[in-house]
Amino acid sequence: MAYEFGPLSIDELGVKQLFTNRLGGFSKGAYLSFNMGLATSDNSDDLASNYNKLKDELCLGDYYFVRTKQTHSNNIQIVDKTFLAAANGKEISIDNCDGLITDEIGVVLATYYADCTPAFFLDKKKKVVGVNHSGWRGTRNEISKDMIDIFINVYGSNPKDIMVFIGPNISKCCYEVSEDLYHEFKDFHEYKVIEASKTKKGKYYLDMKKAIQVTVLKTGVLEDNIFISEECTSCLDQKFYSYRRDNKHTGRMSGMMWLEK
Ligand SMILES: [Zn+2]
Structure with missing residues (x-):
C-alpha cells in the first residue's frame, strides 16, 4: 500500500489525512517505488504514474492540488478563495513555502518529506485543515505555533478544538546531530528534546x-x-525514504490533507 491514512482522517467530517510511503509505485533504482518528489531527478513518466495511481485510487481526479517548494522557512500559505481565483485552476507549487492551510473543499494540500517531520492540523468544529514541514530549523523556529496562530487569528479557531498529528520522521533513535544544534535548542532544554550521546563525544x-x-x-x-507516530523514516528502510540514511539520493514521501467534496 502506497499510503496510510492517519488519525486526522475523520469520515463523518469529510476530512482526509494521509502519509505516503515507498511501496507499490512505479519508480526505479534509488526512487523505488512510490516517489512523490516532483523536484527529484526521478523519471517523469514514473512520477506521473505514481500520481495517477494515487488520484485513481482515492478518486481525486477533479481535486485541486496545491504543493509546497520547501526551504525550511516558517512561511505558510493560506489557500483561500483569493488564492484559488488567482490560480485559476492551474496547479501550483508554491516557492519558499513550508506550510499550507485551507477551509476550502476539494483542495489537496501536499507537502514533501524524507526525514523531516510532517505535522497535520484539524479544527474539527470550523473544518479547517493544515499541514507543515518541520526540519530542525522549522522545529526550533516553531512553525507549528505559526500554523496554530493562523487557525486562531484567520479562522477564529479555539485551540481546544484543534487536533494535531505529528507523523513519521527521523526519530530520536537515529537523528544524531552535532553540539551546535544542542545550543540552537536551548529554549527546549527543560523538556529534554535533545540529549547527549552516551557513546559519542560531542x-x-x-x-x-x-x-x-x-x-x-x-x-x-x-x-x-x-x-504522535512511533515510526522512524531511517529505521524503516523498506517503507520510507530517508535523506540521511540514503545519502541524499532518494525519493520523497508526501503528507496530504483535504476536505472531501
Ligand atoms: Zn530510527
Missing part, C-alpha cells in the same frame, strides 16, 4: 516529535488531541 540525539509536541501544547492544544 554528538547529540534530537527528538523533533517531542519538540513539536512541546510547541503545540504551549498554544493551548489539549494533550489528548495530539497524536
